[in-house]
Amino acid sequence: MRLSHATVAILAGDVARPSVQSEPAKRIVHLGIGAFHRAHQAVYTQDAGDGWRITGVSLRSPQVRDTLAPQDGLYTVTERSNGATSIRLIAAIDTVLVAAEDPDAVIAALAHTDTHVVTLTVTEKGYYRDPVTGRLRTDDQMIASDLDGGVPETIFGYLAAALDRRRVEGAGGLTLISCDNLSGNGRLLMSLLLEFVERRNTDLAVWTREHVAAPDTMVDRIVPASTAVDRGMVATAIGVEDEAAIVTEPFRQWVIEDRFAGPRPQWEQAGAQIVEDVAPFELAKLRLLNASHSTLAYVGLQLGHAFVHEAVADPDLRAFVVAQMRDEAVASLTPAAGLDPSGYIDALLDRFANADLHHRLDQIAMDGSQKVPQRWLATIAARLGQGLHSPRHLASLAAWMAYTAAAPNIANDPLVSTYTAIWTESAGDLHEVAARFVSDLGIFPPAIQDSSQTITALADALANWQANGPRTSLRTATQEPGR
Numbered sequence: 001m002r003l004s005h006a007t008v009a010i011l012a013g014d015v016a017r018p019s020v021q022s023e024p025a026k027r028i029v030h031l032g033i034g035a036f037h038r039a040h041q042a043v044y045t046q047d048a049g050d051g052w053r054i055t056g057v058s059l060r061s062p063q064v065r066d067t068l069a070p071q072d073g074l075y076t077v078t079e080r081s082n083g084a085t086s087i088r089l090i091a092a093i094d095t096v097l098v099a100a101e102d103p104d105a106v107i108a109a110l111a112h113t114d115t116h117v118v119t120l121t122v123t124e125k126g127y128y129r130d131p132v133t134g135r136l137r138t139d140d141q142m143i144a145s146d147l148d149g150g151v152p153e154t155i156f157g158y159l160a161a162a163l164d165r166r167r168v169e170g171a172g173g174l175t176l177i178s179c180d181n182l183s184g185n186g187r188l189l190m191s192l193l194l195e196f197v198e199r200r201n202t203d204l205a206v207w208t209r210e211h212v213a214a215p216d217t218m219v220d221r222i223v224p225a226s227t228a229v230d231r232g233m234v235a236t237a238i239g240v241e242d243e244a245a246i247v248t249e250p251f252r253q254w255v256i257e258d259r260f261a262g263p264r265p266q267w268e269q270a271g272a273q274i275v276e277d278v279a280p281f282e283l284a285k286l287r288l289l290n291a292s293h294s295t296l297a298y299v300g301l302q303l304g305h306a307f308v309h310e311a312v313a314d315p316d317l318r319a320f321v322v323a324q325m326r327d328e329a330v331a332s333l334t335p336a337a338g339l340d341p342s343g344y345i346d347a348l349l350d351r352f353a354n355a356d357l358h359h360r361l362d363q364i365a366m367d368g369s370q371k372v373p374q375r376w377l378a379t380i381a382a383r384l385g386q387g388l389h390s391p392r393h394l395a396s397l398a399a400w401m402a403y404t405a406a407a408p409n410i411a412n413d414p415l416v417s418t419y420t421a422i423w424t425e426s427a428g429d430l431h432e433v434a435a436r437f438v439s440d441l442g443i444f445p446p447a448i449q450d451s452s453q454t455i456t457a458l459a460d461a462l463a464n465w466q467a468n469g470p471r472t473s474l475r476t477a478t479q480e481p482g483r
Contacts, residue, residue, distance in 0.1 A: 041119050076090065078247045107158060156193055224248075300317060404419040
């Protein structure tokens with residue numbers, strides 16, 4: 001039997017169930033529904049206990065809709081750590097739309113008077129931001145089509161259409177909450193949205209400035225892609241099949257800037273932190289957790305590991321990651337009350353070592369060009385401004401560059417054709433490869449582009465990686481001073 005409202009009564013008795021909400025719900029529309037949203041924002045929303053419901057939107061694939069619809073939107077979240085397991089039922093999502101199939105339904109949901117909050121997990125590339133200028137990529141085919149008023153294909157096309165309808169119909173403003181790993185994600189989202197709507201409708205741009213808020217946020221929870229083994233374990237535990245089952249870690253964190261345009265769930269009742277300034281927390285997460293994840297992925301895969309817990313158990317790789325965090329990344333962080341970098345690092349290492357959480361390295365390695373700027377390049381640039389070198393971060397960059405040499409393995413990376421061209425045209429000249437990565441990809445900040453010493457050091461790190469292999473290169477970089 002499949003999990004659904006009809007089978008909830010026969011679930012195993014130790015499955016935690018949500019309280020019943022009888023009053024009409026205020027609504028959230030979530031763009032980019034996937035496993036992370038269902039393990040994070042949806043859980044916080046249910047735990048807030050004030051009856052809000054979520055309309056999930058898949059911009060392209062019907063997979064999540066087709067999985068949740070037979071289950072009436074119900075699914076379980078299983079938390080596992082070191083042999084301890086707890087399972088809970090999540091019922092916060094009651095509708096899932098597929099934008100590619102019914103764009104009008106998505107616009108209607110966004111424009112409905114009951115909708116007050118829009119959350120987003122569309123990954124870095126869903127923002128169509130030029131990594132060099134920080135501006136909207138208006139030359140992108142889908143953005144250009146949306147600017148021409150065609151059927152929406154991007155978040156900006158959908159948001160602009162819905163906001164215009166809300167303006168005309170007097171439905172009120174919206175709070176837009178980006179939950180993606182981008183620096184200043186709320187301000188970035190608002191900046192790109194305003195750039196879009198100003199090109200479409202100046203009156204709408206004025207209204208948007210007055211009625212729409214986009215707070216910065218920081219989200220944290222490790223959510224691997226669920227496997228058939230995970231789903232079989234859950235089915236055995238709860239007594240019915242759950243094709244949408246999520247298996248994750250107990251840890252979760254959500255820090256949200258206190259800037260909203262209207263009603264919102266009382267997420268702080270579920271443990272979220274509502275703060276004046278998210279930036280120090282966000283920076284620590286990007287430059288410690290996310291940066292380490294990328295290092296574990298690109299290096300770990302080349303050492304033959306498949307999962308995060310395997311990679312962090314490798315003595316050479318663990319020592320390297322610790323040195324990268326403690327000796328380089330920490331110096332680039334912004335001090336803040338309640339932020340303890342040393343304690344955070346210790347907690348991260350424990351989380352990474354959770355063998356019950358099979359977090360695939362190849363999943364983390366996806367879209368590297370969209371992640372590297374925030375996770376590594378910003379740290380290198382900040383340290384250059386302090387007169388410091390970053391040999392561990394350069395070694396991580398070398399590992400990533402070596403990984404791109406195997407172009408078919410670069411899953412979903414928008415710059416894969418550029419990687420291929422650089423490696424082919426450089427004909428084995430690794431110093432030329434390094435120089436062209438810096439100059440041609442459009443993701444390296446000016447501080448690095450203008451530092452011939454850094455570019456030479458990166459080329460040397462790549463040459464060392466290719467000549468001596470990952471393990472020797474790790475050991476060398478771990479011991480190298482960063483000053």
